[in-house]
Amino acid sequence: MQTPADRAYPAHWEADVVLRDGGTARIRPITPDDAGRLVAFYEQVSDESKYYRFFAPYPRLSDRDVRRFTHHDYVDRVGLAATVRGEIIATVRYDRIDDDGRPAHTAPTGTGTGDGTGGGTGDGVPQDAAPAGQAEVAFLVQDAHQGRGLASAMLEHVGTVARERGIRRFIAEVLPANTKMIKVFTDAGYSQRRSFEDGSVHLTLDLEPTEASLAVMHAREQRAEGRSVQRLLAPASVAVVGVSRTPGGAGRTVLESLRAAGFTGRTYAVNHALDPSPDRALDLGGAAAFRSVRDVPESVDLAVVAVPAAQVADVVADCGEHGVQGLVVLSADFTRDGQRELVRHARSYGMRVIGPNALGIMNTAPDVRLNATPSPQMPRRGRVGLFTQSGAIGIALLEGLHRRGAGLSTFVSAGNRADVSGNDVLQFWDEDPDTDVALMYLESIGNPRKFTRLAKRISVRKPVVVVKGARHSGSAPPPGHAAPASRTPAATVSSLLRQAGVITVDTVTEQVDAGALLASQPLPAGPRVALLGNTESLSLLTHDACLTDGLRPLPARDLTTAATAGDFREAVREALAETQTDAVVVTAIPGVGEVPVGSLAEALADAASGAEKPLAVVHLAIAGLDEALAARGIPSYPSPERAVRALAHAVRHAAWRRDAQEPGRVPQFDVDEGAAARLVARATRGDGPGEDDPGVRTAHPAAAREARPTTVAAAESGLHRSLPLGQAGTAELLGHYGIAVQPTLPAASADDAVAAARRLGYPVALKTTAPHLRHRADLGGVRLDVASKHQLRRAYADLTSSLGKPAELRPVVQAMAPRGVDTVVRAAVDPSIGAVLSFGLAGAPSELLGDTAHRLVPATDRDVQGLVRSLGAAPLLFGWRGAQPVDTAALEDLLLRVSRLLDDHARIVAVDLEPVVVAPRGLTVLGAAVRVAEPPPRGDLGRRTLPAY
Numbered sequence: 049m050q051t052p053a054d055r056a057y058p059a060h061w062e063a064d065v066v067l068r069d070g071g072t073a074r075i076r077p078i079t080p081d082d083a084g085r086l087v088a089f090y091e092q093v094s095d096e097s098k099y100y101r102f103f104a105p106y107p108r109l110s111d112r113d114v115r116r117f118t119h120h121d122y123v124d125r126v127g128l129a130a131t132v133r134g135e136i137i138a139t140v141r142y143d144r145i146d147d148d149g150r151p152a153h154t155a156p157t158g159t160g161t162g163d164g165t166g167g168g169t170g171d172g173v174p175q176d177a178a179p180a181g182q183a184e185v186a187f188l189v190q191d192a193h194q195g196r197g198l199a200s201a202m203l204e205h206v207g208t209v210a211r212e213r214g215i216r217r218f219i220a221e222v223l224p225a226n227t228k229m230i231k232v233f234t235d236a237g238y239s240q241r242r243s244f245e246d247g248s249v250h251l252t253l254d255l256e257p258t259e260a261s262l263a264v265m266h267a268r269e270q271r272a273e274g275r276s277v278q279r280l281l282a283p284a285s286v287a288v289v290g291v292s293r294t295p296g297g298a299g300r301t302v303l304e305s306l307r308a309a310g311f312t313g314r315t316y317a318v319n320h321a322l323d324p325s326p327d328r329a330l331d332l333g334g335a336a337a338f339r340s341v342r343d344v345p346e347s348v349d350l351a352v353v354a355v356p357a358a359q360v361a362d363v364v365a366d367c368g369e370h371g372v373q374g375l376v377v378l379s380a381d382f383t384r385d386g387q388r389e390l391v392r393h394a395r396s397y398g399m400r401v402i403g404p405n406a407l408g409i410m411n412t413a414p415d416v417r418l419n420a421t422p423s424p425q426m427p428r429r430g431r432v433g434l435f436t437q438s439g440a441i442g443i444a445l446l447e448g449l450h451r452r453g454a455g456l457s458t459f460v461s462a463g464n465r466a467d468v469s470g471n472d473v474l475q476f477w478d479e480d481p482d483t484d485v486a487l488m489y490l491e492s493i494g495n496p497r498k499f500t501r502l503a504k505r506i507s508v509r510k511p512v513v514v515v516k517g518a519r520h521s522g523s524a525p526p527p528g529h530a531a532p533a534s535r536t537p538a539a540t541v542s543s544l545l546r547q548a549g550v551i552t553v554d555t556v557t558e559q560v561d562a563g564a565l566l567a568s569q570p571l572p573a574g575p576r577v578a579l580l581g582n583t584e585s586l587s588l589l590t591h592d593a594c595l596t597d598g599l600r601p602l603p604a605r606d607l608t609t610a611a612t613a614g615d616f617r618e619a620v621r622e623a624l625a626e627t628q629t630d631a632v633v634v635t636a637i638p639g640v641g642e643v644p645v646g647s648l649a650e651a652l653a654d655a656a657s658g659a660e661k662p663l664a665v666v667h668l669a670i671a672g673l674d675e676a677l678a679a680r681g682i683p684s685y686p687s688p689e690r691a692v693r694a695l696a697h698a699v700r701h702a703a704w705r706r707d708a709q710e711p712g713r714v715p716q717f718d719v720d721e722g723a724a725a726r727l728v729a730r731a732t733r734g735d736g737p738g739e740d741d742p743g744v745r746t747a748h749p750a751a752a753r754e755a756r757p758t759t760v761a762a763a764e765s766g767l768h769r770s771l772p773l774g775q776a777g778t779a780e781l782l783g784h785y786g787i788a789v790q791p792t793l794p795a796a797s798a799d800d801a802v803a804a805a806r807r808l809g810y811p812v813a814l815k816t817t818a819p820h821l822r823h824r825a826d827l828g829g830v831r832l833d834v835a836s837k838h839q840l841r842r843a844y845a846d847l848t849s850s851l852g853k854p855a856e857l858r859p860v861v862q863a864m865a866p867r868g869v870d871t872v873v874r875a876a877v878d879p880s881i882g883a884v885l886s887f888g889l890a891g892a893p894s895e896l897l898g899d900t901a902h903r904l905v906p907a908t909d910r911d912v913q914g915l916v917r918s919l920g921a922a923p924l925l926f927g928w929r930g931a932q933p934v935d936t937a938a939l940e941d942l943l944l945r946v947s948r949l950l951d952d953h954a955r956i957v958a959v960d961l962e963p964v965v966v967a968p969r970g971l972t973v974l975g976a977a978v979r980v981a982e983p984p985p986r987g988d989l990g991r992r993t994l995p996a997y
Contacts, residue, residue: 055121061128061209063993064395068197068268070275071373071398072994073137075205078127080118082136085129087114089136094191100226101188103248117141123213124152124183128206130198132398133368137193140202142183142210145219149184182217183210187229199232200268204991207238207255218253237261266501269992270475276400277468277476280374281411281458283349284313286420287341287372289363290354291317291332298378299354301422302408303333309410309419309426316344318351320359341366352408352420354378360390360404368397376420377403377463387466394467395994402468407439407461413482421461430455431484431567435473437462437491438517441556445487448560453678454567457482469494469995474502477510484510485567487559491517494995496541497881500548500904507549508708511566511701514550515559516542543902544881547911549704551697561694564683569662571702574630577695578623579604581635581666582611590633590666590688597696602629609639613651620655620663629661631695635688636667649676656682662698664691712910715944717786721952724784728955731773732980770957770981778978785945787961789976795859798844802837804861811835811864814843816857829857833864865974868934868967869924873943875905875950876958883950885912887943889921890963907947912940925966934966942971957981 062076078086090098090109098106109117117139120127127141146152185206187199210218222229224244233240233251237260241252286306290299299317306315317332322339331337338344341351341363351367353360357379367375375394382390382404394401402409408421412429419426427446432454436442442461449456457480460473470488477483486506493499493516503512516538542552553559577599579587587604594601605623607615616634623632634652648670656663665684667673677684685691773781779789793804795814805812816829829851831843840861848854870890877883883905888894901918903911916922916936927933942964950956958979965972 055123058122058209061205063205063991065130065201065205065992066269066272066276066400066994067201068195068272068275070272070277070279070400071132071196072276072395072400073130073132073198073201073398074395075128075130075202077122078118078120078129078139078141080115082129083114083118085131085134085136086118086139089139089190090188092190092192093188097188097191097194100223100229101186103221103223126206126209126213128202128209130202131396132193133396136190138187138189138198138202140185140187140199140206142185142206142215142218144183144215147182149219181215182219183215185218185220187232194228197268197272199229200236201992203232203236204265205993208991211255216255218251218255220251220253222249222251223247224249235264237264265992270478270502272992273472273475274479276374277460277472278480280350280376280400280402280468281409281418281460281476282413282416283373283418285316285346285348286311286313286350286352286418287316287318287344287348287367288335288352288354288420289318289341289367291319291335291337293319293332295333297354298422299352300333301424302352302354302378302420303335305419305421305424305426307334308424310417311419312415312417313349314346316341316348318344341370341372344370347371349373350376350420352376352378353403357381357386357404361393364390364393364397364399368394368399372397372399374400375402376406376408377401378406378408378422379403380405380463382464382466387464391467400468400472401466402460403463404466405439405463407436407442407463409461410456410459412456412458421459425450427456427459428453429457431457431482432563433457433473433477433480433483433486434459434488435462435470435486436460436489437465437470438489439463441489441517445489445556445560448556449563451674452560452564452683453675454560454564454683465494467994471495471498471502474499474506474512478502478506485563486510486512487563488512489515489517489556489559493541496544496878500544500550500881503545503550504548504708507701508705511562511698512550513559513562513566513697514545514552515554515556516552539898539900540884540886540902541881544884544904546704547903547914549701549708551701553697558690558693561683561685561690562697565662565664565694565698566701568681568683569664569698570660571705572630572662572695572699573702575599575699576602576628576630577692578602578626578629578632579635580607580619580623580632581605582607582609582616582639583635583637586635586637586666586668586688590635590692593688593692596689597692599692599696599699609637611639611643613643613647616648617651617655620652624656624659624661624663630699631662631664633688633691633695634663634665636665636670636673638669645670645672645676649673649680649682652677652682653680662695664695666691707910710910712908714906714908714948717945717948719786719945719948719952720784724781724949725953727777727781727784728773728953728980731771731777732955732982734771770979773978773980778976781978782949782973782976785949787942787945787949787973787976789973790862790865792860792862792975795844795861796854798841801840801844801859801861805834805837805840808861808863812840813862813864814840814847815860815862816847816851817860818852818857862974865965865972866967866970868965868971870963870965871939872900873946873961873964874959875946877950877956883947885915885943885947885950887915888919889924894919894921903947905947906951907944909940909944912943912947915943916940932968935969935971936966938969938971939964939966942973955980955982 058077064072064074066072124144129136130138144152189198220233230249237258239254243250288299288303291303292300303317315335317335317337318341320339322337341348348370351372353363353375355363360379391401411418412427427450434445439461462468470490477486506512545552553562577594579590579601581587584606591601591604605619607619620632623629663682665677665682666688667684674684782789795801795804811833814831814834834840834843851857872888872890874886885903885905885907886900888900899920901915903915925934925936946959960977961973962975
């Protein structure tokens with residue numbers, strides 16, 4: 049039965065979307081206030097489109113039609129509209145029907161009529177508590193906006209709405225001649241059936257997301273978002289708003305930068321204080337000048353806004369009315385609310401925004417040559433794409449790349465990234481033929497889940513090198529940033545980025561070093577590095593740096609300080625030809641004889657010509673060699689450490705790519721998914737097994753209350769309230785997935801302890817579950833290998849006399865597990881990342897050092913192998929210092945089962961297994977806690993949408 053809350057206006061369905069051509073539109077529920085807009089929209093639809101929609105001539109909407117199409121209950125009858133400038137440009141609606149095709153939602157009132165799709169509608173009240181799971185769906189797109197991907201985007205949104213309201217299938221009737229709409233349905237990727245009945249095509253779509261439908265959605269998202277950035281970076285015309293009459297000021301400087309770069313399009317200057325006389329020719333800085341963008345007689349693709357924040361709203365309105373495609377807002381001093389209003393206003397006109405507080409954008413393509421920044425220097429043409437949130441860092445990176453001879457393809461400084469973000473720019477670079485390497489300085493990642501998905505796809509072809517700023521600033525986003533930052537710990541984000549193939553570096557200097565090598569050299573096939581040079585001391589430092597960064601240096605070849613350019617040529621050629629060499633590092637200092645810089649650079653370039661191995665040069669005090677090498681595509685460095693670190697990044701990235709060729713598999717287990725789902729559903733409703741269940745327990749109730757996922761804060765985040773599953777329920781749930789938990793019995797007295805031990809069997813462990821003593825054998829809170837009731841009574845007396853009363857200590861008795869290595873397995877759901885699987889060794893050292901590894905769920909067999917082996921303390925699992933290796937195969941099996949558990953059940957938001965004792969044969973889970981909650985919407989399974997402002 050519908051509730052008042054169901055019938056309330058569903059504001060969470062509102063969303064901004066990027067369309068196929070890069071423009072934006074707003075999708076929202078239709079309301080009664082849309083009557084006039086709906087009539088105006090319908091009048092602009094062609095007779096042919098109306099015929100396709102209603103299967104008959106339908107020149108105008110009657111008053112009854114208008115009411116029917118604007119009044120909805122938002123459960124059984126739903127209508128969505130796409131708008132630009134506040135006007136409707138497309139609609140979609142669904143009506144729930146029963147298995148016989150009749151309205152399943154209302155009692156007849158005499159007011160409902162067919163709408164041309166076979167689905168009658170009415171204005172009655174709901175008649176059943178379990179409405180049908182199918183609905184008829186129909187679309188109508190204004191002819192002027194057809195071909196922009198509106199119907200596809202709206203199908204995604206109405207499908208998400210339908211699933212939320214319990215509808216699992218869409219039925220559509222389409223005329224055979226309406227091939228465009230048939231293609232929309234058939235290309236969606238959903239499971240579907242098609243038949244031809246009574247002169248129309250009858251389509252049935254199952255709305256459950258499939259791999260095909262997700263792939264279609266992501267591909268459309270990539271094309272649309274990439275196109276929206278491409279429109280900004282390759283405009284045919286640019287208007288600079290806020291150009292002063294005299295030199296100076298951001299607007300005038302940008303105009304001069306455009307002209308100095310040789311921008312191939314048209315430029316206009318805008319200054320609202322100019323003389324409005326129409327017969328006076330205006331010119332500012334060599335560009336035609338106007339008081340407003342609206343006054344420009346030709347179309348304007350891009351507007352660069354450099355006016356005070358208080359004036360930006362008027363500029364946005366002028367640009368929107370003139371049909372400008374996008375804005376670069378240099379203006380600063382916006383409040384968070386001001387930024388939201390800026391984005392809302394711009395998107396209402398179909399425009400995207402870079403900024404505010406942006407430095408600007410660049411594109412070195414010969415047919416564009418765009419420098420829309422206050423920086424007068426246009427970078428040389430190259431293969432590196434650069435994105436930065438900080439203008440100051442952007443200037444530093446541009447200068448660093450220029451000094452290193454690494455040319456630029458495109459540059460975006462997004463400032464506060466209120467709209468266009470690093471994700472959007474990644475979508476553009478993905479298919480940009482001019483970009484081979486992506487460098488990104490990020491102060492916050494608003495949607496890490498999407499970022500890692502995009503980066504993983506791109507990194508198999510193009511390295512992505514990221515500097516993460518504000519890593520230690522806590523959960524709050526940097527000041528002025530409108531887009532929300534993830535609250536996930538920085539270490540977790542970095543781990544997941546590396547899993548996705550992202551090269552993470554600590555400084556912008558390291559980023560430029562890596563970028564220069566990756567943009568000019570092939571990736572190495574392995575870690576073996578040949579060293580040669582004219583100084584043993586510099587080669588020795590390089591050798592040590594290789595060992596520090598995990599590379600394998602080969603014996604260095606000393607050419608002596610008397611080496612000539614020809615000696616270097618032959619030595620490099622031989623080293624690159626050696627089958628045992630994966631990369632070559634040359635070290636050089638000024639020699640005894642003067643070797644011309646040009647000759648040395650030419651010799652090295654000649655030796656490396658055609659080689660499929662990277663070459664890097666380290667030199668000291670050889671003036672002009674950097675520039676000479678850069679001109680020949682060879683990276684050079686002022687210290688061995690910097691050169692080797694850049695090479696190490698390339699080696700690890702190459703290894704990641706090789707692994708990505710074989711991504712691993714998700715094993716299938718014999719689990720009882722149905723029983724687990726029923727248990728979790730009951731617990732989420734509050735009628736499942738609770739914390740006070742009697743009988744055998746998996747841990748003391750305090751363990752469930754104290755268990756918190758260390759990877760993310762999702763289980764207790766404000767996005768959804770989570771509940772502990774309860775101890776008996778935890779054991780039952782994990783048992784459905786083949787995970788056995790060692791039973792634990794409470795021991796409120798010595799007699800209780802003895803009874804518990806008799807039930808479990810000796811030897812046993814006596815433990816306290818007090819928060820400050822849990823898992824702390826060093827504080828005396830754990831007594832192991834208690835072999836008899838007499839030992840148990842003595843241990844109990846000693847425990848309570850030295851540490852406190854039983855009520856405070858909350859002792860428990862547990863059967864002894866085989867000795868092994870204590871570990872911790874956790875999994876939790878972060879709203880922005882998704883489910884994350886974590887692993888570490890138990891104990892204070894690992895916690896203090898942050899030695900925990902993370903992988904995204906669902907994890908593959910290769911993922912969990914890397915998870916176990918990536919710990920700094922991993923040697924303890926593999927026989928460190930002669931110890932017997934533990935059963936890592938059993939550990940990997942457990943990790944895969946936990947991953948499967950979270951992937952199967954969206955209501956499970958946290959699993960905590962601590963400790964897990966991994967023995968030489970098998971393992972034992974000694975403590976477990978699970979938390980459940982009603983799941984939030986899963987963004988990757990729903991609709992494409994821009995982040996909310």
